[in-house]
Amino acid sequence: MEWIVKADKDTPRPRLFGHDFEGPLTPRSSTIPTRYSLHAWICKNNPSGLFFEWNPEVKCPYPGAPG
Template sequence: MNRTRTKITAMVFTAVFAAGLTPSAAFAHGGSSGNSGSSDHASSQEVVYEIARSTARYTWLDRAIKDGYERVTDCIELPGVGAMGVHYAKSKLIDKKTDASKPEALVYMPVKYGNHEYYRLVAAEFLSTAKKAPVLGGVTFNSEAADSQAPYRHSLHAWVWKHNPAGVFAQWNPSISCPKEDTH
């Protein structure tokens, strides 16, 4: 079954790119958000491809859980701004290092299909404990408030699996919302 899923993921991934529906298509609609610092288009696009390539295996939540990602939030939404989704983090990755192929968190949206609910991968999130905000692909991480209780200082979302009209590296996605019973 795992081999079948891998083949299907590879075929879907290839088809998406062949159809021109690349994760970086959002660069044509604004690139990074104003909240994410500056962006060098070429290096940002390369990073987006790397993130998409390295997270393709996590389109199914069960694979992320098997690889050590644990649910750390319910679906997060800010009315009038947008949503982030449900976060699954791999705590041993949260440190000063930043690697586009190893996101510290994966973001999923709950999707109802009849009586069933599944989780669709929409973004990767990078978290850093570095003193200075890191830069990934020319995009500067967002910094947390000084009084934040988060185990990290800086974060950067990469909406590589769901178009974000606010930009690939925007913190919130205004085109999505959490199911009413999951919103926090």
């Protein structure tokens, strides 16, 4: 799961469940704005932690993504 908050120059870093969102993150495409995000691994255990962005046990087909 991923929560996303659109970021602009006046957007403070969001916080949820005691965790700061990552970012601001730059757009991957023209349809995705600059944003803050927070991931939660709810269907698969993440040995790096429930709210860590990347899971070392999951392979992603997205070019440039870890794994």
